Amino acid sequence: MAVHLAQSAMQRSGRWLLLCSIAPALVSTRWVGGTRSPANTLPSTSQSKIRTADDLPRIKTRDMFYRMFVKGYYNRLHELQVYEKQLYGPMYKMGMGKFHSIALNSVELLEELLRKGEKFPSRGDMSLWTEYRDLRGIGYGPFTEEGEKWYKLRTVLNKRMMHPKDSVQYGDVVNEVVSDLIKRIYHLRRISPSGDLVTNLSNELYRFSLEGISSILFETRIGCLEEEIPVETQDFIDSIAQMFSYSMPVAMLPKWSRNILPVYRHYIAGWEGIFKFSGKLIDMKMEAIQKRVDTDQEVEGEYLTYLLSNTKMTNKEVYGSVTELLLAGVDTTSNTMMWAMHLLSRYPNAQDTLYQEVSHCVPGDKIPSAQDVNRMPYLKAVIKEALRMYPVVPMNARIMIENDIIIGGHFFPKKIIKLFEIRPDPSIGEVKALNRTVLVADRQVNLHFVERTNRAAL
Template sequence: MKVKRMLQQALRVSVRNAFPLVKWMERWSEGAAAVSPPGCSRQAVRTLDDMPGPTVSSFVWDLFAKKGLTRLHELQVDGLHRYGPMWKASFGPILTVHVADPALIEQVLRQEGQHPMRSNISSWKDYRKLRGYHCGLLTSEGKEWQAVRSLLGKHMLRPKAVEVYDKTLNSVVTDLITKLRLRRNSQGLVTDVASEFYRFGLEGISSVLFDSRIGCLDAVVPKETERFIQSINTMFVMTLLTMVMPSWMHQLFPKPWNTFCQCWDYMFDFAKGHIDQRLAEEAQKVARGEKVEGRYLTYFLSQTGMPMKTVYSNVTELLLAGVDTISSTLSWSLYELSRHPEVQAAVREEVLTVLGGRRVPEAADVACMPLLKNTVKEVLRLYPVIPANARVVPDKDIQVGGYLIPKNTLITLCQFATSRDPAVFSNPNDFYPYRWFNKDRSHHPYASIPFGVGKRSCIGRRIAELELYLALSRILIEFNVKPDPEGVSVKPKTRTLLVPENAISLQFIEQ
């Protein structure tokens, strides 16, 4: 009866959204019947032996020959079409269960336990063991992870705590606007905007972590900063290679592993240098009897009593956490807005109305800009920075979609597939921010979760969102953004994270 009532309610929503809801409810009812509570009529619980999926040879063919590592997000969509909402795939000794249905993703996340585990980024941990470094928030697990997460959550997840950084971030946005003006050619074209937005993202998170600038947006970027940027890019490329290569292959083919380690070496040294410099400045103030009220995150961490090795690791990992989110999301946002001028005009009008004559928004203004926020939300649905998340439940077997999944099984949550599924979103490949205004919520809440959900959700979400909102609103106040006259459509690719496959170039015309 419950399913029937929910289907009846679905028919009352708008025509634009009714079809995906009905299709999703069909899937939901099938899954619910498979995992109904004890005492109710239920199907027999199936094992992994019963789960569909490609053979080892066909999976390797799809992975390397047919699609390639840069098309991993497309393999999710293929898997959903071929095998349904759950399938298994083996690569070497690693068996992975793929889940590509919002309701089933919710089932996984609600059973993840007190200390949720993501997939083991083995090469990242191997590097830290090799060098004797501690793990940071992205690589630690269990109680160690929980302790750091609780400390950082006080300063990074509470909206009021994040609002104090708006002046700092607006200063970085001002430099970005200046840099865009300098980069334009005679037609107002800026080539490869993602490279500038990458530097903007790094400068923004650095200002929050260190309360100092590292020169990413200077006319001439300092050599050490430029090398740090290149190290991050190369490290992410090498991550895919080093994770699919067994450790014994590092001796036979040492170049990928050696390059990977060299990148991390420089990244740790870079972060450590800035941390030590800022803490030394604070110590000098204390020695002079001056009152110290640091508002930057490294200061908060240093005051907790945690070992400095742990501080170094966490700050280094936090430097990476938000940069691609900012660069990719800002690039895709302006890419889509340039191709949908009516939406761009509406967002600009909303921003100007809220500001009422001011030119620089504050954090509090964003709450009154729903179309701006929904534009970012829609971009993150189409281009989730993390196209697939993962979980490992270490202490118990769990049931998902009628299957018994043994503990310690790697489960991949196929977020790109769910956010592009026509059974979940109508016209899923269309950029349509207004879909998020539908109060009937015709899609499942776990259909698009670009920042994750629960304890393992992105720790830097609030800061990244604030930086995006401030940058987008300021850019739209200053410029009318148009597509590259000679440009072609740009598709995403997987580079551990989801990034533009080709350079995005845009015209920035003065308002």
């Protein structure tokens, strides 16, 4: 749950939506303080037709808390979203204190808003993450930076990470980690008391993903796939879990409670453990680079070496960016793999098609290269379809800073709109909240997964 919590840092307007795991297509926008748009800001040509946020149905704070904590939707927020859409329609307001959010429940409304987006994204209040960085003098990264600064930062970070032609260079590193994962899976099956089964595959994929992204970012192995995880690595994993588990209560509780309740101290301690671990690895790399420079040796290496020696990023910017990339790279990988395996296990025909393609491109015991993967359109289609049905990041945020905007016939002034996108695709089947169970039409899911995957592969 790292990435979707990180996306908006538990904002005070509907911040609990960040925890959703299964939801209908939903987008939220936010305005601060319930500001009303002056009448004279509406376009004069169609003033009688255009409505404002005041015309939308509203869910009050007490209703939100009642449904979450009394009716038990706190752990079933995906069902709550379905329920509220049935009650209020494709667009409605939600209030929490002086902050409010607007939910857009259709693909058309989402498209309309995204097409009217601005060049440099502004996600708004990221103070839950930035205040720790400000406290410790650490730079902002791709999650916490905003606007044009975010754009310039991503331009630097993308060059050796996001572009496909650049990511090819990490093929050997990834293959080494994959080989160790396979060895670990065989080991777990041998010692399994349940009979040749890996009882917690999700945990193993998480450890694999953390080992893989660490190998790329820090250019070193951290031991996640060893039989006994090193103490420092386990402390780091525990710190990530601690930071995220306390994010929601910290965001929801008033600041005056921080000196009374231990929640905030636990939250900060999580960040301390995260930056202590990543900072140590970064410092080790900086020392290695400096030794090479002092002895007139060529500075070689991959991603971290590139950031430290070939860019204009300051050391504090590197600390912030690399740590946030680390958090971003774990759940995005492990969750996608888990859902893809889940779907393939349910649909043997798709699994067999994929097996045939991989066996043809990588015969025998050959280790696949990046070039081999490029010859596997069905594999790519499976991953894309899994992401479409079960997106890793359930929401994204935007504030319209430069221009007023009209969405769904409703006018919103600039510096007031905030967007959250809640997943997944609404066409995978009818989803109903009934007896605390989300019922999905299996046949329709099967039809969409197999047919869409086949079409994508073509």
